[in-house]
Amino acid sequence: RVAPPRNSYGVLCLAFSTISVMLSVVVEHIFLLVIVTLISVLQNAFFATKVEREGKEHNNKTAFERVSCANRNCMDSYPTFLAVMWCAGLCLNQAPAAFAGIIYLVARQKYFVGYMGQTSQSTPGYLFGKRVLAFLILMCIVGIFNYLLVRYFGSDYKDTMEMITNAASALLLIP
Amino acid sequence: RVAPPRNSYGVLCLAFSTISVMLSVVVEHIFLLVIVTLISVLQNAFFATKVEREGKEHNNKTAFERVSCANRNCMDSYPTFLAVMWCAGLCLNQAPAAFAGIIYLVARQKYFVGYMGQTSQSTPGYLFGKRVLAFLILMCIVGIFNYLLVRYFGSDYKDTMEMITNAASALLLIP
Amino acid sequence: RVAPPRNSYGVLCLAFSTISVMLSVVVEHIFLLVIVTLISVLQNAFFATKVEREGKEHNNKTAFERVSCANRNCMDSYPTFLAVMWCAGLCLNQAPAAFAGIIYLVARQKYFVGYMGQTSQSTPGYLFGKRVLAFLILMCIVGIFNYLLVRYFGSDYKDTMEMITNAASALLLIP
Numbered sequence: 001r002v003a004p005p006r007n008s009y010g011v012l013c014l015a016f017s018t019i020s021v022m023l024s025v026v027v028e029h030i031f032l033l034v035i036v037t038l039i040s041v042l043q044n045a046f047f048a049t050k051v052e053r054e055g056k057e058h059n060n061k062t063a064f065e066r067v068s069c070a071n072r073n074c075m076d077s078y079p080t081f082l083a084v085m086w087c088a089g090l091c092l093n094q095a096p097a098a099f100a101g102i103i104y105l106v107a108r109q110k111y112f113v114g115y116m117g118q119t120s121q122s123t124p125g126y127l128f129g130k131r132v133l134a135f136l137i138l139m140c141i142v143g144i145f146n147y148l149l150v151r152y153f154g155s156d157y158k159d160t161m162e163m164i165t166n167a168a169s170a171l172l173l174i175p
Numbered sequence: 176r177v178a179p180p181r182n183s184y185g186v187l188c189l190a191f192s193t194i195s196v197m198l199s200v201v202v203e204h205i206f207l208l209v210i211v212t213l214i215s216v217l218q219n220a221f222f223a224t225k226v227e228r229e230g231k232e233h234n235n236k237t238a239f240e241r242v243s244c245a246n247r248n249c250m251d252s253y254p255t256f257l258a259v260m261w262c263a264g265l266c267l268n269q270a271p272a273a274f275a276g277i278i279y280l281v282a283r284q285k286y287f288v289g290y291m292g293q294t295s296q297s298t299p300g301y302l303f304g305k306r307v308l309a310f311l312i313l314m315c316i317v318g319i320f321n322y323l324l325v326r327y328f329g330s331d332y333k334d335t336m337e338m339i340t341n342a343a344s345a346l347l348l349i350p
Numbered sequence: 351r352v353a354p355p356r357n358s359y360g361v362l363c364l365a366f367s368t369i370s371v372m373l374s375v376v377v378e379h380i381f382l383l384v385i386v387t388l389i390s391v392l393q394n395a396f397f398a399t400k401v402e403r404e405g406k407e408h409n410n411k412t413a414f415e416r417v418s419c420a421n422r423n424c425m426d427s428y429p430t431f432l433a434v435m436w437c438a439g440l441c442l443n444q445a446p447a448a449f450a451g452i453i454y455l456v457a458r459q460k461y462f463v464g465y466m467g468q469t470s471q472s473t474p475g476y477l478f479g480k481r482v483l484a485f486l487i488l489m490c491i492v493g494i495f496n497y498l499l500v501r502y503f504g505s506d507y508k509d510t511m512e513m514i515t516n517a518a519s520a521l522l523l524i525p
Binding site: 251252254255258259262265266302308312315316318319322323326 | 376377378380381384385387388390391392394395398399402421422425428429432
């Protein structure tokens with residue numbers, strides 16, 4: 001006869017503990033992604049500062065056009081990158097997604113610097129970091145596929161998948 | 176005398192099960208949105224490939240300008256679309272949001288192809304997919320309104336709202 | 351002998367209540383961010399309408415170029431702003447993040463209107479709202495730092511941090 005009230009109290013208590021656990025769990029599962037996002041924002045600010053400084057000088061028209069074009073190409077693919085990285089991090093695991101994000105940021109930095117320094121006849125192409133984005137898209141697909149497998153067949157391959165993607169993300173380092 | 180340890184064990188056990196339930200719940204409530212995001216990313220890659228191919232040919236200046244302009248207009252509204260779709264999916268229900276996202280992607284594909292093929296005096300306008308975005312914004316507003324109603328009045332209209340939006344999303348198919 | 355089934359029933363019951371609690375918790379912790387995102391989307395639509403109207407008139411070339419440039423500068427920094435605001439809101443607290451977002455939107459509106467109205471020799475710079483973005487980045491860093499402190503040292507400074515950021519966000523009003 002004492003069990004039901006204790007149980008209902010337990011439910012209340014657990015609902016509250018769930019909420020506080022959940023919040024720290026949310027931060028726990030995204031903090032690497034947030035850090036990479038912050039780094040990318042600082043890189044954006046660096047690019048924008050470069051554009052603004054070139055725009056103020058007014059004496060070098062081609063240099064301004066080149067840095068502005070490099071900045072625009074980087075900014076065009078920025079939302080795509082953010083969306084893919086966050087989806088991959090949420091669906092499967094944040095560590096390889098954040099690692100791939102760092103690789104992408106390094107590739108973007110190289111692209112921007114290469115764009116600024118080169119003459120116009122040998123500018124780098126419009127696209128960059130294709131391999132990293134393809135890897136992140138693959139991670140998303142694997143994560144969703146895994147979720148559907150678990151839902152309809154009840155077997156959880158997530159641990160295996162995470163191990164494989166952790167290993168595969170090291171392959172991105174090979175140039 | 177046995178109850179407290181079992182209870183505290185149950186709390187621990189539930190905290191862990193909560194975390195694992197929560198993660199699959201997170202994926203469960205966003206996987207349609209993730210799929211639509213992936214499709215939009217692949218479409219972005221298709222657009223960017225078109226721009227890169229036109230840029231490499233160098234013999235057709237107006238064709239490059241047109242495809243570049245179409246790509247830029249699409250990219251300009253891309254973050255807006257992503258933000259609205261995810262907000263609508265998180266606040267109310269993912270199914271109609273993902274459906275509206277698919278409709279938007281089809282409209283964008285039509286816009287891009289139409290922009291490339293047409294002569295300059297009859298280019299399509301700067302905006303496209305206004306109806307879909309308006310529908311998604313409406314979904315966000317309904318979701319937040321519903322949350323505030325539940326919080327301050329305690330009556331849950333979410334089921335009714337979801338049914339209505341599910342029905343309304345079918346109306347988007349009418350051209 | 352009755353305890354195990356009741357317990358397992360309680361687990362099931364709590365798993366369901368957790369899911370429903372979690373969903374309303376998710377909306378509870380992001381609804382201010384969603385509202386600010388919606389306002390920013392409406393502002394984007396306002397900018398795009400301005401660009402489209404100027405583009406249709408065709409008689410004022412410099413006005414179109416200026417409004418198009420202002421729109422592009424605003425759109426370039428839009429994903430950065432969204433990413434930083436959501437990260438700050440998720441990591442620490444949504445109220446100061448949403449407040450800083452509103453301040454940013456006001457700064458953007460001023461920038462756009464100022465860009466349209468001014469003559470070309472005194473256009474405002476490429477960047478705007480730097481202080482707000484710096485504040486949001488700081489909030490992200492504080493939130494992650496706080497999470498790492500809690501994880502490795504077990505002391506929770508989150509309440510203190512939230513109070514400080516709530517107070518600091520009022521400082522943004524000083525022009």
